[in-house]
Amino acid sequence: MFLIVLLGLLYQTKSIMYQIKRHLTIVDPIHDIHQVEYRVQMQFGSMKQQMELIIDTGSSDLWVPSIDAKGFLNYVKRYDYKASQTCIKTDSRYQIFYDDGPISGTLAWDQVWMHNIKFNQSFLLIENASGNIASSGGILGLGFHSIAANPYPSILESLYQQKLISKKYFSLYLKDEGEFGSYILFGGIDMQFVQKDQKISYVPLLSEYQYLIGIEGMSIDDELFTITTALVDSGTSCLTIPAIAIDDMLQVFTAKGVQCSYKVENYAPSYSTVHCFVDATHEQGIIDQFPIIKIRINSTLELLLNPQDYIYSCTILDGSQSKCNTKLERSEIDDFLLLGDAFLHSYYTVFDQTDKQIGFAHSINNKGLKLHVKTRHLISFAHMLILYINLLLIS
Numbered sequence: 001m002f003l004i005v006l007l008g009l010l011y012q013t014k015s016i017m018y019q020i021k022r023h024l025t026i027v028d029p030i031h032d033i034h035q036v037e038y039r040v041q042m043q044f045g046s047m048k049q050q051m052e053l054i055i056d057t058g059s060s061d062l063w064v065p066s067i068d069a070k071g072f073l074n075y076v077k078r079y080d081y082k083a084s085q086t087c088i089k090t091d092s093r094y095q096i097f098y099d100d101g102p103i104s105g106t107l108a109w110d111q112v113w114m115h116n117i118k119f120n121q122s123f124l125l126i127e128n129a130s131g132n133i134a135s136s137g138g139i140l141g142l143g144f145h146s147i148a149a150n151p152y153p154s155i156l157e158s159l160y161q162q163k164l165i166s167k168k169y170f171s172l173y174l175k176d177e178g179e180f181g182s183y184i185l186f187g188g189i190d191m192q193f194v195q196k197d198q199k200i201s202y203v204p205l206l207s208e209y210q211y212l213i214g215i216e217g218m219s220i221d222d223e224l225f226t227i228t229t230a231l232v233d234s235g236t237s238c239l240t241i242p243a244i245a246i247d248d249m250l251q252v253f254t255a256k257g258v259q260c261s262y263k264v265e266n267y268a269p270s271y272s273t274v275h276c277f278v279d280a281t282h283e284q285g286i287i288d289q290f291p292i293i294k295i296r297i298n299s300t301l302e303l304l305l306n307p308q309d310y311i312y313s314c315t316i317l318d319g320s321q322s323k324c325n326t327k328l329e330r331s332e333i334d335d336f337l338l339l340g341d342a343f344l345h346s347y348y349t350v351f352d353q354t355d356k357q358i359g360f361a362h363s364i365n366n367k368g369l370k371l372h373v374k375t376r377h378l379i380s381f382a383h384m385l386i387l388y389i390n391l392l393l394i395s
């Protein structure tokens with residue numbers, strides 16, 4: 001999910017409106033659409049009710065559906081705040097507009113547990129939802145507090161204020177779709193998820209509000225397709241590329257014998273998924289006909305994606321042709337690249353709010369080539385491995 005920052009949109013003292021883009025889908029091999037999202041378990045209230053929240057670096061609010069909520073799908077778990085003796089529900093109303101529909105509710109306080117750590121935490125108790133957002137059972141926004149609708153400390157702020165972490169940062173290791181064993185680590189970096197002999201390369205953030213970095217573009221061979229910024233967003237499934245760059249990139253695919261086309265899904269008309277047809281009998285094999293894609297930060301730092309990293313699945317159609325669904329997506333909007341889960345599967349990523357930087361290292365999950373780094377990066381890692389959370393993968 002990425003946030004369009006509308007800091008001026010402060011309506012009344014008690015109501016704040018934010019526009020958030022939510023986009024969570026990926027094409028699955030059996031031409032169905034299914035939703036892929038990474039969730040974390042948290043317990044709420046005196047009865048320790050278990051909730052499963054989507055991990056989202058593209059937004060900053062923590063919210064759960066209230067027991068009184070209208071509009072959520074039946075299977076979505078609601079938080080029964082009435083059963084919690086410690087819950088304080090306020091009258092302050094908030095509304096957040098997602099791409100997939102609006103949510104609204106009130107600010108509440110309660111004790112919550114993350115792993116074994118207890119906080120007195122404020123969050124939004126959502127009473128209304130409509131559109132696709134109604135299938136979400138809550139979100140844990142891990143973006144900057146400055147763009148949260150809720151003015152009180154976020155989870156990351158709470159961890160920091162309670163001195164449970166020494167620095168406001170966390171790192172994310174995501175396994176592929178359908179696999180268990182993804183982790184988020186608050187206040188630390190775990191090098192076991194990084195490929196041997198790889199270092200973490202840090203890139204400064206461009207914005208004080210978002211995990212936004214400056215890039216030069218994407219390249220195939222030595223051809224560069226200019227894109228000036230990239231947003232790192234665990235709430236987006238794909239690698240979402242602006243139309244201006246992907247249209248030209250796919251021409252390079254065509255020149256290599258890979259014919260791609262777009263498919264617009266009606267749930268998200270400003271995005272389209274990319275699928276490609278290749279020769280199934282080619283001596284190189286199916287996957288290796290696809291090029292290596294590089295995300296060029298600058299002339300000395302490039303993040304490499306192998307075909308294995310960005311192709312979701314391939315099926316042989318008639319013995320001579322194969323159809324591959326990719327994790328690439330075309331976006332009609334703006335000049336920025338969205339580095340979603342498709343990218344995060346391949347790179348262990350450190351989100352560092354204190355030093356305003358993002359670190360990337362080839363994850364053990366990455367299928368092939370190494371990070372292309374010609375310079376040294378002398379940043380030392382503060383190790384304070386406090387909170388280790390096993391993410392649940394719900395698909």
Ligand SMILES: *[C@@H]1O[C@H](CO)[C@@H](O)[C@H](O)[C@H]1NC(C)=O
Nearest residue numbers: 086087088109110111120121
């Ligand atoms: C949590 O914090 C709120 C606001 O400071 C306070 O009113 C409430 O009593 C606290 N709750 C608990 C259980 O400590």
Ligand SMILES: *[C@@H]1O[C@H](CO)[C@@H](O)[C@H](O)[C@H]1NC(C)=O
Nearest residue numbers: 070071102104127128129130
């Ligand atoms: C939210 O729910 C309340 C109570 O059911 C209702 O009165 C109100 O119209 C709803 N608001 C929206 C925006 O749907």
Ligand SMILES: *[C@@H]1O[C@H](CO)[C@@H](O)[C@H](O)[C@H]1NC(C)=O
Nearest residue numbers: 202203204298299300301375
């Ligand atoms: C490229 O980016 C990295 C990471 O931000 C930085 O350390 C390095 O100095 C940059 N190199 C050039 C030539 O700008």
